[in-house]
Amino acid sequence: xxEISVRKVAHVILLAREMDRGxxxxxGVIEQMTxxxxxxxxxxxxxxxxxxxxxxxxxxxxxxxxxxxxxxxDYLIGTPHVADHLEAGLEALGFDAxxxxxELMRRGA
Numbered sequence: 001x002x003e004i005s006v007r008k009v010a011h012v013i014l015l016a017r018e019m020d021r022g023x024x025x026x027x028g029v030i031e032q033m034t035x036x037x038x039x040x041x042x043x044x045x046x047x048x049x050x051x052x053x054x055x056x057x058x059x060x061x062x063x064x065x066x067x068x069x070x071x072x073x074d075y076l077i078g079t080p081h082v083a084d085h086l087e088a089g090l091e092a093l094g095f096d097a098x099x100x101x102x103e104l105m106r107r108g109a
Contacts, residue, residue, distance in 0.1 A: 004044075008037065009100075011100075043064045053092075
């Protein structure tokens, strides 16, 4: 998963958990990401909600790149439980966002 850092995903998870206060900030963070990072974020979310298995990363990422017809921020903000899906996707891929989330919380991100 070289297309996006765990820290960036953790940042989106934190913002998604505070959607009532953080929607505008979440939208801004996602919109500043590259197309590749946005596709990776969607692929991680899909893996987290079991649309793809972790070993299907390349297929999930390729599908996210090919089917990006809706702005990524709109798609993710409109997805119920997006924070949980992103966290589950990272875990399935062998990453733990908790340390990054904790560091971001300490810094007030």
